[in-house]
Amino acid sequence: MDFHAKGIEIGTAGIEILEEGVSDPLFKGLPKMFKAHVCHSQTVTRLPDHAVRIAKNFFEPNHAFRIGQSAWGIQFHPEFDDKIMAAYVENVETSIKESGLNFSETLDKIEPTPIPVKILEGFGKLAI
Numbered sequence: 001m002d003f004h005a006k007g008i009e010i011g012t013a014g015i016e017i018l019e020e021g022v023s024d025p026l027f028k029g030l031p032k033m034f035k036a037h038v039c040h041s042q043t044v045t046r047l048p049d050h051a052v053r054i055a056k057n058f059f060e061p062n063h064a065f066r067i068g069q070s071a072w073g074i075q076f077h078p079e080f081d082d083k084i085m086a087a088y089v090e091n092v093e094t095s096i097k098e099s100g101l102n103f104s105e106t107l108d109k110i111e112p113t114p115i116p117v118k119i120l121e122g123f124g125k126l127a128i
Contacts, residue, residue, distance in 0.1 A: 004060070007041065008039075017031075026122045039088055089107050
């Protein structure tokens with residue numbers, strides 16, 4: 001882990017499931033491209049040994065990965081809905097502006113993200 005060289009990623013972002021993620025128990029059956037809420041300034045600089053990269057986007061090469069059959073790392077926030085994401089963005093307005101991002105544009109581009117919640121539902125089924 002380290003601070004991301006590109007700064008912060010915040011708001012609603014596109015996520016791409018990689019070929020290795022198509023058959024993953026949490027990502028199986030999801031569209032190859034979907035939107036998710038993100039808010040992070042750090043990144044996994046090197047995946048752990050034996051980790052399988054599952055999802056990425058233009059900003060973050062390691063948005064999701066799996067180690068073994070029952071441990072996942074996910075950088076985006078499937079637990080956030082659009083209202084939570086908007087409240088978070090409003091709460092960190094100063095930080096967004098200081099980072100050089102456009103606060104109004106970040107807030108305006110927040111949209112519902114129905115796909116990531118399916119990852120949480122899938123995790124619940126696997127855990128029970």
